[in-house]
Amino acid sequence: MRADRLLSLLLLLQQAKSRQLTAEDLARRLQVSARTIYRDLDALSSAGVPVYANRGPNGGIALLDGWQTSLTGLTQAEVQALSAVAAPGALADIGLSAALQSGLIKLSAALPVVQRSMAEHARQRLHVDASGWFQGREVVPHLDVLREGVWQDRKVWLAYRDFDGAASERVVDPYGLVIKADRWYLVAGTTERGPSVFRGARVEGARLLDEGFARPEGFDLPSCWKAWCERFAERRASYVATLRVTEEGEAALR
Structure with a gap:
């Protein structure tokens, strides 16, 4: 509308x-x-x-400088969406869980009575669980350092071990943090190429440097992450397997 x-x-x-x-x-x-x-x-x-x-x-x-409106009314759909925004596990990792809860309490208190009941109605009917099945949360020992680099636009020294086990050290420009299926990732600029993605659990050492950096003009974290995921999916290896099973085993697979 x-x-x-x-x-x-x-x-x-x-x-x-x-x-x-x-x-x-x-x-x-x-x-x-x-x-x-x-x-x-x-x-x-x-x-x-x-x-x-x-x-x-x-x-x-x-x-015009200094002008603002008090027109902040929320639609029913917006109230429902905000009621499902909490992701306590991820926000607890970066120290923002309490801030989210206090913010939601303030938002609820500021809503008219009718919309407040809408929010509670939605909370009892929609729950977002972003965690994966059969896998615990990964430990990211240096997440605090990565977070500070992201918030303060300061370079970070990394000791990193990639998927193949190869160890390397580098200085990166930390653009942003992403959590996907309970896994933390750092999106960062490197001197030799454009934005790269580092899995948080594979960061074996991190140190916040005094030197700052300028984010690329027009950089958008969600767009960058989406493009990286699409490239990753295209590069993912696929295999064809032929299975030989008994009749009992075939029945169990159905």
């Missing part, structure tokens, strides 16, 4: 504060065309929202 999109657009601009966003960036986030974004900006401006756009290579779209 256009009303929901206008609210989302307004909140994105408000979150950016004085930082300017391009129409292409807003279009990608809201999954519409740049032309639609410009039409929506005209609608916001006509409604009295002080939004402006600067042209040129360093231009973009922003709200």
Whole structure:
């Protein structure tokens, strides 16, 4: 619905504060065309929202400094989605479990009574368990160092052992952390190539360096991770096996 999109657009601009966003960036986030974004900006401006756009290579779209709206109403679907956001295991690993719980409590307290009951209704009917079957959580001894490098944009020295058992040392630019099926991964830039992925449990040593780094312009962690996963799936070896089983064994396999 256009009303929901206008609210989302307004909140994105408000979150950016004085930082300017391009129409292409807003279009990608809201999954519409740049032309639609410009039409929506005209609608916001006509409604009295002080939004402006600067042209040129360093231009973009922003709200007037200091302006913000108190319009933060949530739809029923948004309340349901937020109620299922908790992932205590992963967030506990990086010290954010308590922050998530306190944030959800504050969110619940800020909701009107009707939406508060919606949140509890959803919590009792939808539970997200991101852990895998038959595998325990991997121990990542140096996760704290990796996390600090990611948060502070500081280079990290790594001692790493790859899948084949080969050991190496390197200095990387830690762009972000990803958890998939209870496994932590570090997405990092290296001097010899673009972003690489390191499995957290294979990091045998890590040291936070004083030297900082600049993240590549336009780098987007979810997009980078998705592309890496697609390449990984394409490279994965496949084998054809022929099994010989007894009649009893065949019955057991059905």
